[in-house]
Each structure stands twice: as C-alpha cells, then as structure tokens.
Amino acid sequence: MTTLVLGMDVGGTSSRAVVTDLTGRVMGRGVGGGGNPISRGIGPAMAAIRDALEQALAGVDGVAVDRNAVQGNVIGAAGFGAGTAHEALAQVWRELGMPGEPVVAGDIEVAFASGTDALDGSVLIGGTGAVAGSIAGGRPGAVADGLGWLLGDHGSGFWVGREAVRRALSPRADLADPLFEQVAVRLTGRSEVDRSTFIAAAYAAEPVRLSELAGVVVAAADAGSAVAEAILSAAADELVATLAQVRDAGETTVVVLGGGLLGTPLLNGLVTERIEDGWPGSQVTHTGSGVGGAAWLAARSLGVDLPADLHATLTAPGPTC
Template sequence: MPHHDPALVLGLDVGGTSSRALVADVSGRELGAGTAGGGNPNSHRPERAAEQVASAARAALSGIDPGRVRGGVLGMAGVSAMTNPAVAEPFTRIWDELGLAGTVRVASDCEVSFAAGTDSPEGTVLIAGTGSIAARIRDHRLVATSGGYGWLLGDEGSAFWLGREAVRATLESLDREEHPRDPLVSAVLDRTLGDETGHADDLSKRLIATVNNVAPIRLAELAPLVTDSAGAGDVLAHDIVARAATLLADTAQAVRDAGDTTPIVLAGSLTGADNPLGAALRTELAGRNSGELGTAGPGAEGAVRLAALDLDAPSNP
C-alpha cells in the first residue's frame, strides 16, 4: 500500500513593507518559514510584489515537497486589487511555478488577523496601526466593515490621527503662547523643527509649513510621541489617547449587535496592552462588551489556520 505524506498548507501575510510565509501541517505545526520585501500590489508593481511573495514562499518551502501543499491563504489589505486580472496574473503564475498541489486563496487582512487571535468562527476584529478599521467576521469570512476610509476621510484613533491631533494641540498651544510648554508640545517641535526656540508665531508658521511639505500620512510618525508622553503622565497626551480609545471602540461597536458576546480581536501596532492607547482601548471595550478580548498573533499564522480550515471544508474531502 503506497505511503501518503500528510497534507500541508501555506500561509502568507503580505504587507507594503514585508511579506512572511509559513508552511505548516493542518494542526498548525510550523515546518518552514520565510520572509521577503513588501508584496502588496497596492503598494508595488504587481510583478515586483509577486516576486517578493514568491521569495518568501520559496524560503518557507525549503526542503519541503511543494506537492504536499494542498492549499494556501494569502492575507493582505486591499484585496479588491486582486479582482484586476493584470494584478492577479503574476500571482497565479508564481503558484504554478512553485509547484503547489492546491490553490492559494486571497483573504482580507481582517480575516487573517481575526483567525490569528481566536479559534471562534465569528466575532469582531479591530485593527489600529497607521490606519484603522473594524470588521465583522462570520464563518471566518468578512461580512461588514466600519472605518478603513484612509487618512483623508477617516482612520479615527489611528497613528495618523494621533499625529495630526498632536500637531493641532501644538499649534493651539503656540496660539496661546503657553509657558512653560507642555512636554508633548516640546516633543512635537523638537521632532518636526529640530528645536523649540523662537517666537511662538514663528514656530507656528514653521510647523505648518513643515507638515504641509511632506506626505500627509507621515503624521503617523508622530504617534509614538503621543503614547510615550501619555505613558509619562502628560495630561495633554493622555487626553488625546483617551479620545482615540473612544473613537476606536466606537468603530468596533459599529459592526456589533446589541448584546453581542462574540470575541473581539485586537490587531495593529497601537493595540498592545503595554501601549497606553492599547490599555485604554481594552478598558473602553470591556466596559461595553461581555465578549472575550483577544490579541492577534502573527498574520501568517492566521493565514495557515484559514488554509487548514479550507481543507476541512466539504468541497475539500
């Protein structure tokens, strides 16, 4: 009787700056891992993005028969880009070149993050990093979202929002010519202008010009000034963090029904329990919900989980 090696799955977490691949058995036991540069076709040319994803996958498959890989999931933000044949074709080509036995399904980063934080098939995921979005998950698939509109139209409570509020608070403080200056105000001036010497009116004009001369999304780089200052007891920064926590909780609640007891998974750089915003957000959500609060692990692990579930589906006996 011929020997059949157990089926394996491929999980990929693909972002604008890095791509990570995992090969695992259906129980989730990791057998291979690989990393590469950014592979999101929303941030890079499709051909280059696909090359990076292929590089990460090849590293993960090192020493493993690709014919054992029965399926896979690639998680990324902006999955709608893959509906464009010109974008999808380079990725389809690399799956064929890798010699996988099964297909690789593209999933939302929300679905992958949720799966990386809970075994439940249903609940809410809230992602807060450079931007912010909440999603309702049912049967491991995204069914509704709140937020995620980008820096111009939304992203409330995100790193961009924190940075913008920090600059606004600094300008308002300069308008009032406050002395001594709040620690957050001093930190913003030092980071953006290099110093805080000079008349308040001149500092204000220089700050406005400096901020307007760079890409708006770079305001997100100021977010650590807010969270660090809040952690050090700064009142102004604490107020910004408290408002951000409320806005993020509102975003999550928008996709939850009254009395919902399903889990909430938190993902993104701002949601860690050791972060003042993450701690405030957990307190805010716990006061509004009875569902379990979880933290997402690495996205590639969530992708592996979803790929294993796909193999267990009725269409994959």
C-alpha cells in the same frame, strides 16, 4: 504523504510565508519585502511574494517541502481583487509548481484568525491606519473605516499624530506641557519654533508620515503629559465608535484587537475598558502571528479534524515566522 498547509501574511513592508503540517510543525518559512500591489506596484510585489515562497518551499534543515503535499493555502493580503494583481499571483503560483490555486483572504479575516479560533466576532485594528470588521461563520462581514488618512483612519497612528500637531497650534495650547516641545523637535529638530515654521514642517513630508508622531504621544503620555493622555483617550473613543459600526449592541462574541498603536499599554487599556463597558461579557483578545493565522485558516479549510492545540501553536509569536 504528510498533509501540509501554507500560510502567507502579505503587508506593505514585508511578506511572510510558512509551511506546516497539521500538528503545527514548521516545514519551511520565508520572509520577503512588501507585497502589497497597490503601494508597491504589481511587479515588485510579486517579486517579494515569490522570494518569501521560495524560501519557505526550500524547507528547513536542508529538506525541501514536497509541493504536492500542500493541500491548503491562504494568502492574507490587501490590494488583491479578481483583476491583474490576482492573475499575477496565480502566475507566480503556477511557476513555482504549486498545486491548485492561491486562496487570497483579506487582512481583517487573517487578523481575526490570528487572535482566536472562534467563528464569530469582531476585529479592531489600530496602527498607522484604523479599521474594524465583523466575522460571522468564519467569513468576513461588514467593514468600517480603513479609508486611509484622507477619508478616515479615525483613532489611528496618523490621527493621533495629526491631533498632536493641531493641539500644539491651538491658541489655547498649554505650552508648558512637554508634549508640544517633543513634537516640535520631531518635526523641525528644534524645541522652539514659530507657528508658520511648525505648519510648514507638518506639510513638508508625506501626510501619512504624521503617524510617526504617535510614538511621541504615547511616550509623552507614559511620562505624564496630560495633553498626550487626552489625545489617546480621544483616540480610544474614535476606535470604539468604529467598532460599534460593525458590532451590534448586546453582542458578546470575542473582540480581537491588533495593530502597533493598539498594542501600547495605555491605549489598549482605554479601548478594552470601553469595550467591556459597551459590550459586557465580551472576551477581548489580541492578534497573534499573522502568518500563523493564515496557516490556521488554510488548515481549517481542509474540513478535517484538527488537534485542539493547533491554533495556539500556529499563532503563538515566534514559532511560525
């Protein structure tokens, strides 16, 4: 019987599952809706996870996965503890006839594993939110930020969008800078608005929706907006300050960067420069396939010799899911 592993990357907007053998050959894959039990609710989250699992277990080319051959699994997800959500996941696992119990790993652990096969290092995520974490001996350690828009997320997409609005409302704003008109259009649909209208528009939507303005800032910076460039430079400072909370001075282990905002060339370059200055000799790499990272953790947990290229095969964009 061929040994198989199952990996899942469960997020707020989608849930991905993959089943592979220990050479990285994909035996099944599936995609469902958002599976975060906090943002989606336990019922809808479990339905999305079940959907992705059922697709993956149906196999490829009409050949169903032998469920008893799945010897390792890792479910990369946030929002699962030892309480109701985890119990619901275990129930789904049993109903699908899967062996053993589902193994839940935090999103920081999976993000790190998607970018490196090292056992020690740090990960910094900059997307809608922002978080940094340390990994030691393959296990997650200290975590900084990840506190959401109200308490933290410094340097995140939300932070960048909010900063754009704040600078537009400053009495010293250089209104000739193209960023401000673009932010006004995105918020109100008009290029010229008064202060009260601008403020009202910013408060009209859910707070986290300000993160959508991050794309406006990135595009404006690429087009030469000095204000947008300054915002992204400040965001880089915030992100690296968060990283410093979980990374010792003089450390030279790998740093994995991830998240949509940190994937943009300008911010990525600014953050990478600061890391190279602050921690000379450190390798900086980037997250790969999250579901592949989970599958890698599942394979590594088996404690057997693995092919040297397995990590690269599983985490490369595309093949796993």
